[in-house]
Amino acid sequence: MSWLSHELRLLQRSHLSIIALILLFLLSGLAVWSGLKEIKHQHDTIARLAPLQEQDLAAVAKTYSNAANAGYPAYYTFYSTWDTPSDAAFLSIGIRDSAPYVLRVRALGLQAQLYEGEIFNPELALPGRFDFAFVLIYLTPLFIIALMHDMISGEQQSGRLRLLVSLPEGRLVWLRRTSLRFVLVLMCLVIPVLLGATITSTNLSSLSIIMAVISSYVAFWFGLTLLITTQGWRSVTNATALMSVWVLLTLVLPSLANVALLRAVPVHQGVDLMLAQRQAVHGAWEVPREETMQRFFVHHPEWSGTAPLPQDFHWKWYFAFHQLGDESVAPLANAYRAGLLERQAWTNRLGWLLPGVGAQAILHRVADTDLLAQLSYQDQIEAFHRQIREFYYAYLFEDRPFGAADFAKQPVFQPSAHNIAPPEHTFFMLILSWMVFLIGVWRLKTVRLDS
Amino acid sequence: MLIDKVISSEASSSEYVLDARDVLAGYGSKTILHELNLHIRPGEIYALLGANGAGKTTTLSLFLGFLAPQSGLVRVNGIDPFTRPTEARKNFAYIPENVALYEHLSARENVAYLLDLAGQHEDASTISNALAAAGLDSSAFDLRVGGFSKGMRQKVAIALALARKVPALLLDEPTSGLDPQATTEFNRLLGLLRQQGVAILMVTHDLLSAADIADRIGFLEAGRLVEEVAAQGQDRFDVRNLHRRYAGQAI
Numbered sequence: 001m002s003w004l005s006h007e008l009r010l011l012q013r014s015h016l017s018i019i020a021l022i023l024l025f026l027l028s029g030l031a032v033w034s035g036l037k038e039i040k041h042q043h044d045t046i047a048r049l050a051p052l053q054e055q056d057l058a059a060v061a062k063t064y065s066n067a068a069n070a071g072y073p074a075y076y077t078f079y080s081t082w083d084t085p086s087d088a089a090f091l092s093i094g095i096r097d098s099a100p101y102v103l104r105v106r107a108l109g110l111q112a113q114l115y116e117g118e119i120f121n122p123e124l125a126l127p128g129r130f131d132f133a134f135v136l137i138y139l140t141p142l143f144i145i146a147l148m149h150d151m152i153s154g155e156q157q158s159g160r161l162r163l164l165v166s167l168p169e170g171r172l173v174w175l176r177r178t179s180l181r182f183v184l185v186l187m188c189l190v191i192p193v194l195l196g197a198t199i200t201s202t203n204l205s206s207l208s209i210i211m212a213v214i215s216s217y218v219a220f221w222f223g224l225t226l227l228i229t230t231q232g233w234r235s236v237t238n239a240t241a242l243m244s245v246w247v248l249l250t251l252v253l254p255s256l257a258n259v260a261l262l263r264a265v266p267v268h269q270g271v272d273l274m275l276a277q278r279q280a281v282h283g284a285w286e287v288p289r290e291e292t293m294q295r296f297f298v299h300h301p302e303w304s305g306t307a308p309l310p311q312d313f314h315w316k317w318y319f320a321f322h323q324l325g326d327e328s329v330a331p332l333a334n335a336y337r338a339g340l341l342e343r344q345a346w347t348n349r350l351g352w353l354l355p356g357v358g359a360q361a362i363l364h365r366v367a368d369t370d371l372l373a374q375l376s377y378q379d380q381i382e383a384f385h386r387q388i389r390e391f392y393y394a395y396l397f398e399d400r401p402f403g404a405a406d407f408a409k410q411p412v413f414q415p416s417a418h419n420i421a422p423p424e425h426t427f428f429m430l431i432l433s434w435m436v437f438l439i440g441v442w443r444l445k446t447v448r449l450d451s
Numbered sequence: 452m453l454i455d456k457v458i459s460s461e462a463s464s465s466e467y468v469l470d471a472r473d474v475l476a477g478y479g480s481k482t483i484l485h486e487l488n489l490h491i492r493p494g495e496i497y498a499l500l501g502a503n504g505a506g507k508t509t510t511l512s513l514f515l516g517f518l519a520p521q522s523g524l525v526r527v528n529g530i531d532p533f534t535r536p537t538e539a540r541k542n543f544a545y546i547p548e549n550v551a552l553y554e555h556l557s558a559r560e561n562v563a564y565l566l567d568l569a570g571q572h573e574d575a576s577t578i579s580n581a582l583a584a585a586g587l588d589s590s591a592f593d594l595r596v597g598g599f600s601k602g603m604r605q606k607v608a609i610a611l612a613l614a615r616k617v618p619a620l621l622l623d624e625p626t627s628g629l630d631p632q633a634t635t636e637f638n639r640l641l642g643l644l645r646q647q648g649v650a651i652l653m654v655t656h657d658l659l660s661a662a663d664i665a666d667r668i669g670f671l672e673a674g675r676l677v678e679e680v681a682a683q684g685q686d687r688f689d690v691r692n693l694h695r696r697y698a699g700q701a702i
Contacts, residue, residue, distance in 0.1 A: 002572050006564045013555035159551035163608075166515050166545035166621075167568040168537050 003172075007180045017147055024135075024143045025188040031132040032192040035090035036199060038129070042085050042101055049080040049102060061407045070395035070402035071315025074388075078104040079413060081384055083377040086368040086418040087202040088210060091193065092133040092360075094369025103381060107392050109322040110385045111277040111329050114378060132196075133363045136189060136214060137356045138250055141221045143188075145242040147181045148225040150235035152447055157235060165447075174444045182222050189214050209366050209422050212430055217359045220433035226440025230447055250356045257350050257357075265346065267339030273329050280328040284321035296320040299327060306397040316396040323389065337375065344371045351425045358429035368418040380416055387411040467526075468493050468542070468619045468650035469514060474523030476513055477674075482521060483509045484674045489652075493618060496641060496651040498661035498682070501671030507654040510671070514621055514652065515545060528618050541570065543619035544612035548627055550604040554597035558582055558607045561596055565611050573614055584643070585610035586636055602633035609640050612649075620644060622653040626660045638664040 011017050056078055064072040083101040105113050152174060155161045164170045190211065197207050224245060229238050284292055289309055297304035300323075309317055351358030364370035391411055395402050469491040477483040484506045491497045501507050512518040513525045516532030516539055525532060532539035552561045562578045573581075582592055585606040596604060605625065612620055625641075626634045634657075641651060641664050655661055661668050665682040 002567055006567050009560065010553060010556065010564070013553075159547070159549050160553075162515075162517075162547050163545065163551065163565075164568065165517075166540060166543075167565060168540040168570050169568050170540070171537075173568060 003176055004180065007176050011180065011184075020143050020146045021184055021188055024140065024185065025191070027135050027139060028132065028189050029192040031130060031135040032090065032196040035093060035131045036196055038093055038097070038131075039085045039090045039200070042089075042096065045102055046082045046084060049082060053078075053080045057407065057410075061404060064402075065404040065407070068401065069315060069399065070392050070406070071318070073402055073407065074107040074315065074319065074392040074396070076106075077410070078106050079384070079388060079411075080104050081377075081381050081413045082415060083373070083380075084415055086206070086420065087200045088197070088206045088367045088420070089369050090196050090200055090367075091131065091210060092363040092367040092369055093129045093131045094133075094364040094367060095371065095374055096369045097129050099374045101377070105381060105385055105388070107319060107322075107385075107388045109277050109281055109325040110382060111326050111333060112274045112281070114381065115271050115274040132193065133360055133367075136217060136363070137360050140185070140189065140218065141246050141250065144181075144185060144218070144221045144225055145239065145246065147185070148178070148222065148229060149238040149242055150229075151177055151181075152229050153233065153235040153238055156232075171445070171447075174447065175441065178222060178226065178441065178444070182218065185218055185222075186215060189218070203420075206366050206420050209420075209426070210363065213359050213362050213366075213426075216430045216433035217355060219437035220355045223433070223436035223438070223440035226443055227436070230440075230443040232447075249354060253354055254350070254357050257354075261343055261346050265339055265342050267343065268332065268336055273332055273336060276332060277325045277329045281322055281325035284324065287321075289317050292317060292321050292324065296324055303393065303397040307399060316393075319389070319392070319396060340371055340375065348423050348425050351423070352428055352432075355429055355433055358425055362422055362426050362429065365423050366420050368420055373418075376416070376419065380413075384411065384413045467491055468528050469497075469621075469652050470524070470526040471510070471513060471520075472524045474513065474525060475521040476509055476518060476523075477521060478518075482674070484513075487523070487674075487676055489669065489676065491619075491650040491652055493648045493650050494645050495667070496645055496653060496665045498653045498655055498665035498668045499671060500655060500658060500661060500668060505671040506674040507671055508623065509674075511545075511621055511623055511652070511654055514543065514619075516540065542617055543621055544615050544617045545621045546605065546608045546612065546623065546625060548624035549601070550608045552596045552599075552604055552607060555595060557593045557595055558587060558599070558603075558610075559592045561607055562611050562614060566614055569611075569615055571615060577614060578610070581610040581614035582607070584613050585640060600633075601628050602630070602636070605629070605633075605637060606640075609637075609644075612644070618648070618650060620649050620651045622651065622655075624655055624657075625653060626655065626657045634660055 060073055060077050064076065081103050083096075085096065085101070089096065103113070150157075152161075155164055164173055193210065193214070196202075197210075202210075225238075225242060228241050228245070231238075233241070293309060303316075306316075347357065348361055351361045361370070365372065388411055391409070394400065395406070467490040469489065471487050471489040474484055474487040474489075475482055476487070487506075487510065489497070489499075489510065499507055499510060509518065513520060514527055514532055516536040519533040527539045528542040530539040530542060552558075553564065556564060559575070559578055559582065562581065563573070563575075566573055566578070579589070579592060583589060587603060587606040587610065591599070591603065596607060599607070620641075626637060629637060638660060641653075644651060645666075653661065653665065658668075662682055668680050668682050669676050670678045
């Protein structure tokens with residue numbers, strides 16, 4: 001195609017454009033590489049769990065294989081749980097860098113164990129992670145602005161505009177240049193993603209959604225730049241206006257919305273749950289043991305017919321008050337979870353209006369690295385913890401001996417498959433972005449020719 | 452005012468490549484041109500003179516299709532340039548006052564690129580021939596035009612017009628800023644195009660240059676074509692007399 005070679009030559013002679021494209025390609029590649037490295041680290045960490053778990057279990061089994069009851073093994077045995085990263089997680093780390101993807105639990109109260117991670121260095125999460133989603137959402141618009149802000153005004157200011165548009169296909173020049181830049185920007189983003197997806201064998205449906213999000217978000221910003229650059233302003237005015245829009249759409253409005261959301265939907269920290277549960281557990285030592293057991297039997301009548309507590313310490317009382325500790329904070333835990341889900345729902349709603357927020361939410365969802373993924377992992381831990389409790393309660397409440405053979409019968413954690421269904425706003429976000437793009441392209445018809 | 456109509460209004464419109472009849476034109480509610488009648492035949496050079504604000508650029512904008520007439524008729528080779536701009540633009544080449552080209556491209560690359568936007572895909576030898584015919588030294592063909600003088604840039608634009616082989620040429624102040632030698636060279640090129648049958652409308656302040664090259668000269672005054680004179684042949688006007696008459700309008 002002749003026009004393509006001409007436009008490529010023009011672009012190639014514009015050093016700033018070439019530097020911008022190379023830089024975008026490098027940043028995109030670096031982000032993908034960094035994501036792959038982080039996910040490999042997480043896979044390696046998870047892979048180390050199994051042998052460590054075996055060693056741990058062997059040590060407990062060796063020490064307590066002749067225990068009179070299951071209390072000691074139940075108390076000292078830790079069980080590994082893990083949340084394997086999805087094959088698209090390298091693109092969007094989401095909250096996997098701050099929320100735990102590996103958790104060792106035991107039969108004691110769960111709530112305190114679930115949120116123990118929150119006390120570890122939360123500042124680490126502040127700067128955010130440099131991943132592909134960051135490059136796409138925050139940096140790519142800047143490169144599009146650099147490539148597009150003077151596409152029309154540059155011709156006007158250099159005095160070529162009238163000559164260009166006096167030519168029969170002169171009007172097509174804007175469309176040609178927009179298409180070429182659009183394709184080049186897309187290639188800078190897509191090539192590293194495809195390489196990363198090949199390495200991780202990302203499934204086709206996830207990859208299709210990711211490609212749709214990337215192209216739509218790029219289309220949105222191209223459309224926006226066309227809407228502004230067709231106003232007939234000078235290059236510097238275009239650049240200033242576009243930068244203002246970038247600051248507004250990617251920084252100011254999402255930040256304001258986040259503050260509003262934090263105020264509108266107050267949610268306690270998980271660590272508060274942990275403290276409340278611990279207080280309940282510690283307080284149980286001061287409560288008469290029979291009273292504790294009666295409260296436990298209310299919710300667990302299946303054990304009410306078992307032998308009464310002896311005079312001295314018994315593990316079933318100990319585990320019962322731990323479970324009561326969990327149950328005492330259950331309303332708080334439910335409220336905490338509901339609050340988080342409500343915030344997530346509002347964030348998704350915000351994505352209907354702010355393509356940056358929308359695109360990020362979709363990428364996190366498809367990568368299964370968002371809050372829903374974290375809550376799903378917690379659900380799996382809770383289910384597994386229930387299995388551990390039920391396993392030991394049979395021994396503890398029925399005073400069955402726990403021998404070496406019983407160690408082999410312990411439950412083993414099985415992570416569930418990733419759910420990558422994109423959020424509801426996905427289709428709307430894609431349509432909105434392409435509509436902005438088409439309106440921008442349509443606006444090219446209105447470029448003032450007599451200026 | 453005496454309107455010396457050299458061209459008969461009875462002539463058929465197909466006879467003219469550039470044709471404006473009873474045109475009223477302007478911007479918004481403001482009318483700039485009043486009942487403009489301008490007809491240019493193939494192989495004819497028409498120089499349109501007038502003071503700043505007289506309506507010369509508005510006249511060009513009409514033929515370029517940038518502006519719709521409020522009333523009247525504008526045609527380029529029989530085509531309305533406002534309603535059918537793409538077809539009309541295949542019939543003319545336009546050279547603005549200051550020929551701005553792509554600084555990072557060579558003369559040859561500029562012509563090839565602009566030809567592509569004109570919908571033509573010429574080979575390298577055709578482009579070289581056009582550049583040579585336009586008088587550009589062959590050593591400059593592959594130089595970036597960033598270092599070209601105004602005269603050299605105009606030669607590149609003329610080369611584009613030559614390569615396009617269009618029936619009409621619209622020129623906006625073509626000799627403004629050119630030295631006398633470059634002006635003479637430019638006029639020689641226009642003569643070449645006239646021989647090829649190209650109809651040329653030249654908007655200019657330069658009466659002497661117009662007198663040298665044009666076949667007819669029209670004078671615009673406050674949007675009205677107040678006089679048309681023959682610049683060649685037995686009826687040729689007296690330049691000094693004409694200059695005295697219009698000097699106050701700084702033509």
